[in-house]
Amino acid sequence: MADLSRLLRIEGATDPGMVREHNEDAIGFDPALGFAVLADGMGGYLAGEVASGMAIEMTLHVVRGALQSHPAHQLVEGVPYGHVVLEDAIQQANSAIYGTALSQPQCSGMGTTLVAALFYDNRVLVAHVGDSRLYCLRDDVLTQLTRDHSFLQEQIDSGLITQEEARHSHHRNLVTRAVGIDPLAEVELTEHVAEVGDLYLLCSDGLTDMIDDDVIASILLTMRNNLPLAAQQLVLAANDAGGRDNVSVLLVEVEKPFPAKGAIWNKVSSLLRGTR
Amino acid sequence: MAKVLLCLDGTVIKEFRLTRDRTSVGRRPSNDIQIENIAVSGEHAVFDRIGRDVFIEDLGSTNGTLINGKPVQRQLLANGDELTVGKYTLKYWQDGAPVGGDFDKTLVMRSAQAASVQPAAKPAAPVAQAPVANAAGPVGVVKVLTGANAGRELLLNKPATTLGKAGVQVAVISKRPTGYFLIHVEGKQHPKVNGVEIGTSARQLKEEDAIELMGVQMVYFERD
Numbered sequence: 001m002a003d004l005s006r007l008l009r010i011e012g013a014t015d016p017g018m019v020r021e022h023n024e025d026a027i028g029f030d031p032a033l034g035f036a037v038l039a040d041g042m043g044g045y046l047a048g049e050v051a052s053g054m055a056i057e058m059t060l061h062v063v064r065g066a067l068q069s070h071p072a073h074q075l076v077e078g079v080p081y082g083h084v085v086l087e088d089a090i091q092q093a094n095s096a097i098y099g100t101a102l103s104q105p106q107c108s109g110m111g112t113t114l115v116a117a118l119f120y121d122n123r124v125l126v127a128h129v130g131d132s133r134l135y136c137l138r139d140d141v142l143t144q145l146t147r148d149h150s151f152l153q154e155q156i157d158s159g160l161i162t163q164e165e166a167r168h169s170h171h172r173n174l175v176t177r178a179v180g181i182d183p184l185a186e187v188e189l190t191e192h193v194a195e196v197g198d199l200y201l202l203c204s205d206g207l208t209d210m211i212d213d214d215v216i217a218s219i220l221l222t223m224r225n226n227l228p229l230a231a232q233q234l235v236l237a238a239n240d241a242g243g244r245d246n247v248s249v250l251l252v253e254v255e256k257p258f259p260a261k262g263a264i265w266n267k268v269s270s271l272l273r274g275t276r
Numbered sequence: 277m278a279k280v281l282l283c284l285d286g287t288v289i290k291e292f293r294l295t296r297d298r299t300s301v302g303r304r305p306s307n308d309i310q311i312e313n314i315a316v317s318g319e320h321a322v323f324d325r326i327g328r329d330v331f332i333e334d335l336g337s338t339n340g341t342l343i344n345g346k347p348v349q350r351q352l353l354a355n356g357d358e359l360t361v362g363k364y365t366l367k368y369w370q371d372g373a374p375v376g377g378d379f380d381k382t383l384v385m386r387s388a389q390a391a392s393v394q395p396a397a398k399p400a401a402p403v404a405q406a407p408v409a410n411a412a413g414p415v416g417v418v419k420v421l422t423g424a425n426a427g428r429e430l431l432l433n434k435p436a437t438t439l440g441k442a443g444v445q446v447a448v449i450s451k452r453p454t455g456y457f458l459i460h461v462e463g464k465q466h467p468k469v470n471g472v473e474i475g476t477s478a479r480q481l482k483e484e485d486a487i488e489l490m491g492v493q494m495v496y497f498e499r500d
Binding site: 042 | 326327328329331351352354382383384385434435436437438442443446448450452453454459461462
């Protein structure tokens with residue numbers, strides 16, 4: 001199995017914020033796998049923590065197990081195995097949370113948002129459900145790569161309200177998709193080319209509701225050479241601005257190229273197939 | 277439940293509850309809120325309700341619609357906003373105003389319910405406070421005293437300002453609501469404040485603190 005821990009750096013921070021007693025956010029990562037995942041749980045007393053915790057444990061467990069048998073770049077029926085693994089990991093988390101919610105009355109109705117990134121073969125595969133986000137800082141520009149599954153985003157998309165109005169809306173807390181609320185989760189998968197020097201940020205809405213993107217960019221740009229500090233300062237900035245929700249961040253920096261071993265051979269053989 | 281108070285010369289004339297998705301304002305009798313005034317257009321404006329949010333939209337009126345004195349085309353209303361329509365004022369109020377505690381909790385909403393959403397039993401989330409640190413207060417400045425850049429001033433008007441050189445020694449001055457903080461970012465050497473090395477924790481800066489970084493002397497002060 002490829003070990004990406006010398007090629008990627010991953011740091012994270014999670015905090016209950018200034019208002020909440022519990023932290024219903026959860027984060028997990030494995031630099032060797034090139035995997036990072038963040039979840040923002042919801043539900044009654046403690047159930048939110050159960051849901052987000054289960055999502056992190058289950059996805060980490062499934063991804064770790066699956067990548068031991070095949071590399072993520074290997075094509076399975078025309079699709080990179082990583083896509084299959086990540087979708088499957090989230091569906092397994094979904095089933096576990098959904099099943100628990102049905103069988104445990106105190107967990108009824110619990111669910112969680114989720115954003116995950118799997119790095120392989122100089123690419124980043126992003127999966128998300130709900131309003132937790134992934135950003136990329138490249139050439140000093142911060143770009144949001146995920147689109148929220150939220151009522152507000154739908155209103156923005158349909159032209160009912162503007163981005164600026166959305167910042168002041170009462171509906172910032174309504175998500176249209178979540179993990180664990182239905183028998184099947186609706187996962188959105190996207191893939192992007194990863195370049196050396198890229199800095200990826202996974203975060204919960206406790207960050208993006210409290211501070212603007214340009215403040216996030218400014219903190220990342222000035223502190224990127226000290227990732228633990230950058231993560232800690234992002235949380236601090238959200239708390240300084242009121243910290244009304246739990247705040248979580250994960251930072252992944254691409255330090256060196258991470259091409260898949262054997263990827264060239266795959267490319268050549270797919271070319272050969274193409275010429276036949 | 278949102279409502280508007282129709283006022284003339286500071287006196288409340290009538291109260292209207294915004295129970296429908298659209299509540300129209302104008303001179304004609306067909307309007308939900310009818311205002312008999314020559315400066316009010318036949319169909320002047322409309323309150324557009326989406327869930328808990330209420331927007332005001334001017335319907336191309338002759339004399340326009342003002343919110344807190346500024347003309348608007350369409351805008352999300354906040355508690356206490358004052359709309360001027362002709363000689364009249366409409367004050368906007370939303371009940372179930374923010375209370376502490378459990379607000380802003382993330383809720384799931386199925387897409388199909390989106391049109392008729394009423395986030396049940398949840399108190400309204402307070403409108404986002406713009407997180408502007410030290411918006412009106414004094415601004416921190418660092419003045420370079422020695423080296424090639426001697427005499428240069430660095431205005432600390434960003435959330436974070438970098439000092440030093442990447443790969444050698446870098447520190448950041450972070451702007452927070454409570455003041456300015458010097459933080460070590462990278463390098464073997466840590467910056468000094470008044471001759472003493474700061475550790476790994478953030479150091480709040482005070483007027484006329486002397487900062488030393490990569491052998492360069494600087495002074496911190498605040499300017500109104």
